[in-house]
Amino acid sequence: MGKLMVEVNNVSKSFGDNVVLNDISFNVEEGENFVVFGRSGTGKSVLLKCMVGLLEPDSGEIKINGKSVLNIPLDQMNEIRKHIGFLFQGSALYDSMSVRENLEFPLIRNFDFSPEERLEKVKTVLENVGLEKAIDKKPSELSGGMKKRIGLARTIITEPMLILYDEPTTGLDPITTKEISQLIVELQKDLKSTSIVVTHDLICAKIVANRAIVLKDARIKFEGDIKELESSDDKFLKNFFSGEIVDANSGE
Amino acid sequence: MDSLKKDNPVDFSESLTNFFVTVAGLTSFSLRFFKDVFVPPYEFGEIKKHMDDLGIKTMPIVTVAGFIIGLVLAMQSQPVMQRFGAESYLPSMVSLSVVRELGPVLTALLFAGRVSSGIGAELGSMRVTEQIDAMEVSAVNPYKYLVVTRMLACIFILPLLTLYVDFLAIMGGFLAVKLSVGTTFQLYINAIFKSLEFSDLIPGILKTFVFGYIVGAVGSYKGYNTENGTVGVGRASTSAVVMSSLLILLVDMVLVKITVWIWAS
DSSP states (O other), X not given: OOOEEEEEEEEEEEETTEEEEEEEEEEEETTOEEEEEEOTTSSHHHHHHHHTTSSOOSEEEEEETTEEOSSOOHHHHHHHHTTEEEEOTTOOOOTTSOHHHHHHHHXXXXXXXXXXXXXXXXXXXXXXXXXGGGTTOXXXXXXXXXXXXXXXXXXXXXXXXXXXXXXXXXXXXXHHHHHHHHHHHHHHHHHTOEEEEEESOHHHHHHHOSEEEEEETTEEEEEEOHHHHHTOOOHHHHHHXXXXXXXXXXXX | OHHHHHHOOSOHHHHHHHHHHHHHHHHHHHHHHHHHTTSSOOOHHHHHHHHHHHHHHHHHHHHHHHHHHHHHHHHHHHHHHHHTTOGGGHHHHHHHHIIXXXXXXXXXXXXXXXXXXXXHHHHHHHHHTTHHHHHHHTTOOHIIIIIIHHHHHHHHHHHHHHHHHHHHHHHHHHHHHHHHTOOOHHHHHHHHHHHOOHXXXXXXXXXXXXXXXXXXXXXXXXXXXXXXXXXXXXXXXXXXXXXXXXXXXXXXXXXXXXXHHHHHO
């Protein structure tokens, strides 16, 4: 077993009476592409946000690279965050800034690069995502797929050791979905980083995943590799992957 | 009574709780400014950008309003002062009213209407599109980058706008006096400088720093804590204007008492 990059132990989270995560535990090894599957509203994004300190779990423990991310001072959390990349569902590009300013934003504030080095890095990541010509464009001038790519570029520009993807292919056509998914794999290989991808998109999961978990009713329904998942006899998993509505309570 | 309760879902105790939650939230949010403002990095570029933006946004409306305030004030006061044989005091009356009270308060209210809603909407939309979360995740303090810079811009730009409005209102007053009494510009200015003292200008300008702080804090607070998507953005924008205008008037009441007490003695 390799070094553990992420350790999630007995994490629970509720919003009022609504239990979103109930005693969730799993580990992600260094260099792994780990997928968190589940239907919409099953707490996948909440799980990611707990990992970066945007939300605080009600109980349990989360460690990134051996360090706990819960109940620690903000400056310590920020030190951990500098090594984490986060691609948001809607890309979350800063509207008021150009693509270049978006990409330079974390570099200016967290690292000591000269303006020339920053520009070089911006050009390199834009080349990686195939959008060199978009450098001076504003987010409002970009299509959905382009926004995802720029979001991805901003995520990787700091060369993080852990990249968290929140629904990276939602709202994209199947071809762009494949392109983005392949890009995730290529970038992971180049950067030798660890990835956690939250998705309900099977195309993306098949391309990206080494290993996956499936969340249902706030718990982990399945954990294993993607082939095991697809060939499972469990009714819920079969329905989930075929996209057919057979029985609302199937698999229970 | 029961049917009244059913028809009126807004519970009084709930409204009261919400009121105190808002007051507590706004207080701690705005006080955080003093903690973060001295911590590097200092985003001078952002502050300058916001000052330019806020100044340009507000300039047309304060230009028109400033001139008209002075003009109307002099036009309204002239017949009354004539009745008491005090027409020669018209320039002094206009300048003192404008510099001590009307200029600062009206500029602040116009500024609140234009800027507080803008800040509320801008930060609100950043909140609902996860841009503020993205900043936080990239180890940048979004409060410092988004809120402190806007609040500083408001604090610095409002006194400048007030001086500009004071000048325009006095010019508007001159037009009214010239048309009704036929006073020359030289006489008008001499009368103003004779009656106006430095201690009249200082309290009015000092107040505007506090008003700028209120406008920036309320707009940012409403936007930063926006919930419920685009509906929440609209709500943040309108409630920012209402709350900052109300606070400006309430704080003005207190500041007038304090400044009169300090400068009178």
